[in-house]
Amino acid sequence: MKRSVLFLLGIIACAFLFAQGEESNQTTLTDLVSAYLKAEDEETRKQAVEALKKATSDVFELEKAFVNGIMYDKNVKCGWSALDAEAKDGKKRHFALFVPDKYDPKNPCALLLDLHGGVSRPTLIPPDTLQEYGKQVWEDMPNNNNLIVALPSGQAGATWWDPVGTSNVYETIRQIKRRYAVDDNKIFVTGFSDGGSGSFHFALHCPTPFAGFIPLNGSTLVAQYGGAVFPKNLANKRPLYVVNTTDDPLYPSEREKKVIDLLKNAGGNIEFTVYEKIGHRLDYIDKERPKIRDFIKKTERDPLPKNIIWMTDNPKESGRFSWVIVEEMGETGGEQPKLENLKFTQRLVLGVVIDQQYAGGDGAKVQEIQEGSTADKMGMQKGDLIVKIDNDEIKSFTDLRDALRKKKFEDEITVIVKRDDKEVTLKGKFPPKQEVDAFDYTKPFCSIEVKVTENRIDVKTYRVKRFRLLISSKMFPKDTKVEVYTNGALSFSSVVVPEIDTLLSYAASDMDRSMLFYGSIVVNLEEKKGEEKDEGKK
Incomplete structure (x- = not known):
C-alpha cells in the first residue's frame, strides 16, 4: 500500500x-x-x-x-536474483533472473526465457534450485553476451501450454521489462524436456513477443496440449533452433525428425540438430551453448510483418499473431486450408503421470491417470505407489521407466501398488499396435491470411466470424486512408480513428516499444445459414 x-x-x-x-x-x-x-x-x-x-x-x-518507454535506472541489481510474476489465476510464482554485470540501460539486453522440465509437478521448484540449474546450463554465456536469462516456475495447473502457465511467462517478461531495458526484438524462449515442448507451444500458438525458439529434447506432440498444432503457423518466419537425441525414450530423434521435416515443408524456418547415443539428457549442452549464442545474436524479430497466416482452434487463447487477431470463429465459410499431418505408431505407455517430487525411495508415486489407458483399465488410482512390475522391484521413476522399456504391444503386465498401507496386485494387458495421426484436427478451427500492399490490406478467411487488425503508425502513418478487402469484398475504407484507450491497453499488455497501436479495425462476417457445419474434418 x-x-x-x-x-x-x-x-x-x-x-x-x-x-x-x-x-x-x-x-x-x-x-x-x-x-x-x-x-x-x-x-x-x-x-x-x-x-x-x-x-x-x-x-x-x-x-x-x-x-x-520506461526511464530505467542504471544502478540496479545485477547477477542472480528472484522475482515474482502473477499469472491469470491470481497466484504469484517466482522466477530466477540473471542480469549481466555490465548491464547498461542505454544498451538494451536480449532476453532468454528458459522453461524447466517436469512442469506437471504439484509444487514449484525453489528459486535457488532454478538459479543453480541456470548457472550449470548457461555458465558465463549471458554475462559475456549482454543477455538476461529468466527461469520461470511452472506446476500442475500452470504448465507452459495451459492458459495460466502461458500468462505466467508473459507476466515474467513484463516484470523484467519494468525493471530492465530489454531489446523488444530479441526475446527468445528455450527449455529442456517439457520446457522444450513449451518452447514449441509458444512458437505454434503464442509467438507474438518472441524472435525465436530453442526447444531442447521437446516435442510438438506435447505442445498439442495447448491446442491443435498447425504447421503453417511457422510460415511467419519466426525461426526455431531444435535439438533432439537418438536414444531419448520420450522423444526419439527418428520420430521427431519426421515432424520437423513436415514443419519445414509447411514453411517453418528450422535448424535441426541430432546427437547420437544420448538419452533424455543435456549432455550436449557444452557443444550447443556457443551455437545457441550465435542463433540469438543473428536473430531479430520483425514485429509487424506484412504477410501473415494464422490458424487456431481456440481464438480466446491463441487467436493473435502480431497485429492480427481472430476474435471469434463461426460458420462463415471460406476455403479450408490444407492440413499437414503424418502417421505414427502409437507410443506404448502405461498411462500414468509420476510425481517427480516424491523422494521416498520405495516406489514411484502416481500423480495422474490417463483416461482409457492400460493403467486406468487395470484399476490403478491416483496416489498409488508402484513397487513392482512383473519381477522388477520399483524404487524410483528410473526403475519404472526401465521396467516399462521391456514391454511390447499386447504384452500382459502385473503391477503391485501400495494403497492405504496395503499391497494391491493389478493385472492388465497393453493394446495392439496402432497407427495414429500425429496431429489431432477433430475440433473446429479457423484460419486467416493477411497481406499488406501500401495502404491496402487483403484478408482471406476460413470460419472466422470476427477479426481485429491493430493499426501501427509504422505501417499506416497518421491520416492514411486504409482499405481492407475481406475475401475479395471491400469491408473498410477510411482513415483509422486514433483511440487513446487502444494505445494504452496494448502498450501495457505488450510492453513492446516496437509494437504500438493507435487504433484498430474490426470486421464482422455473417454466418452462412443452412450449411452443414464443418467440425474440422480433414
Whole structure:
C-alpha cells in the first residue's frame, strides 16, 4: 500500500509539472508513460491512465512518449536474483533472473526465457534450485553476451501450454521489462524436456513477443496440449533452433525428425540438430551453448510483418499473431486450408503421470491417470505407489521407466501398488499396435491470411466470424486512408480513428516499444445459414 501511494504521488507530481511549457512536455509525458508501464496493480494503473489523459489528448504525441518507454535506472541489481510474476489465476510464482554485470540501460539486453522440465509437478521448484540449474546450463554465456536469462516456475495447473502457465511467462517478461531495458526484438524462449515442448507451444500458438525458439529434447506432440498444432503457423518466419537425441525414450530423434521435416515443408524456418547415443539428457549442452549464442545474436524479430497466416482452434487463447487477431470463429465459410499431418505408431505407455517430487525411495508415486489407458483399465488410482512390475522391484521413476522399456504391444503386465498401507496386485494387458495421426484436427478451427500492399490490406478467411487488425503508425502513418478487402469484398475504407484507450491497453499488455497501436479495425462476417457445419474434418 505504501509503495502504491508513493507511486501515485510521483504520477501527480509529473502531471503538475506538465504545465511548465512545450519544451518540457515530451519529457513529462515520458515520465508519465514510465509510471504507467511500471504500475503493477490495477488501482495504480488506473490513476496513471487518468494522469496521462489529463496531460494530453493527442494520441500520436503520446505514442512518441511510449517509443521512449520506461526511464530505467542504471544502478540496479545485477547477477542472480528472484522475482515474482502473477499469472491469470491470481497466484504469484517466482522466477530466477540473471542480469549481466555490465548491464547498461542505454544498451538494451536480449532476453532468454528458459522453461524447466517436469512442469506437471504439484509444487514449484525453489528459486535457488532454478538459479543453480541456470548457472550449470548457461555458465558465463549471458554475462559475456549482454543477455538476461529468466527461469520461470511452472506446476500442475500452470504448465507452459495451459492458459495460466502461458500468462505466467508473459507476466515474467513484463516484470523484467519494468525493471530492465530489454531489446523488444530479441526475446527468445528455450527449455529442456517439457520446457522444450513449451518452447514449441509458444512458437505454434503464442509467438507474438518472441524472435525465436530453442526447444531442447521437446516435442510438438506435447505442445498439442495447448491446442491443435498447425504447421503453417511457422510460415511467419519466426525461426526455431531444435535439438533432439537418438536414444531419448520420450522423444526419439527418428520420430521427431519426421515432424520437423513436415514443419519445414509447411514453411517453418528450422535448424535441426541430432546427437547420437544420448538419452533424455543435456549432455550436449557444452557443444550447443556457443551455437545457441550465435542463433540469438543473428536473430531479430520483425514485429509487424506484412504477410501473415494464422490458424487456431481456440481464438480466446491463441487467436493473435502480431497485429492480427481472430476474435471469434463461426460458420462463415471460406476455403479450408490444407492440413499437414503424418502417421505414427502409437507410443506404448502405461498411462500414468509420476510425481517427480516424491523422494521416498520405495516406489514411484502416481500423480495422474490417463483416461482409457492400460493403467486406468487395470484399476490403478491416483496416489498409488508402484513397487513392482512383473519381477522388477520399483524404487524410483528410473526403475519404472526401465521396467516399462521391456514391454511390447499386447504384452500382459502385473503391477503391485501400495494403497492405504496395503499391497494391491493389478493385472492388465497393453493394446495392439496402432497407427495414429500425429496431429489431432477433430475440433473446429479457423484460419486467416493477411497481406499488406501500401495502404491496402487483403484478408482471406476460413470460419472466422470476427477479426481485429491493430493499426501501427509504422505501417499506416497518421491520416492514411486504409482499405481492407475481406475475401475479395471491400469491408473498410477510411482513415483509422486514433483511440487513446487502444494505445494504452496494448502498450501495457505488450510492453513492446516496437509494437504500438493507435487504433484498430474490426470486421464482422455473417454466418452462412443452412450449411452443414464443418467440425474440422480433414
